[in-house]
Amino acid sequence: MNNLPGCFGMAVTFSSQSESCGKCVHATQCAETCRKTLLDIHTKTDVSDFLEDLKRTGLEVIYSDSPDLVERHNKARKKIPKRKVSAVKLSALTHLPRGSFELARKMLSLESNLIEAVANSRNPFCGLKPAHLEPSFELVLKGMFKAGDLKETLQKNFPHWTEDTVRSYYHSTIKAFEALNLIVKKGGVYVARGQHGTN
Incomplete structure (x- = not known):
């Protein structure tokens, strides 16, 4: 190997x-x-x-x-309700790896405004699939988290996942969150947009 x-x-x-x-x-x-x-x-x-x-x-x-x-x-769990995503928004995601692109596309198809959801401390992914989005988004709502926090969250919520699976979902989720401007990396932590001087 x-x-x-x-x-x-x-x-x-x-x-x-x-x-x-x-x-x-x-x-x-x-x-x-x-x-x-x-x-x-x-x-x-x-x-x-x-x-x-x-x-x-x-x-x-x-x-x-x-x-x-x-x-x-x-x-x-229910699938995220499908809503047409504009070509302009999708074009801004074309640089992403396939897994991150598909995840970001699904998130954009949600009826809710994700930035507003963060500002109102509301998790729009409750009861929806992919299931890992709900606990992952909870970290965003906290305003700040470390990379290890997301990995621990995935391991805790999905104990049947292998280490490789956790690693895969961690990377695709972080990249999708960053591409949608939900978080920004500052030093060794990820900070939610609108929190602690970010915009």
């Missing part, structure tokens, strides 16, 4: 349509690692888009749990 790229096995980063992934000599092994991670967590959080992408690589995706269990999980 030496000399593997830092993104190896990160399920929210790998993409069958990515030119970089296609050229990587570790692509096949990486896709298999991502498949195992996604199948481990699919009953706890919505990873259907990522699993569908993996199918394009030719990998067989077989759910280890009964359809009833998967269905009960999917019904536990």
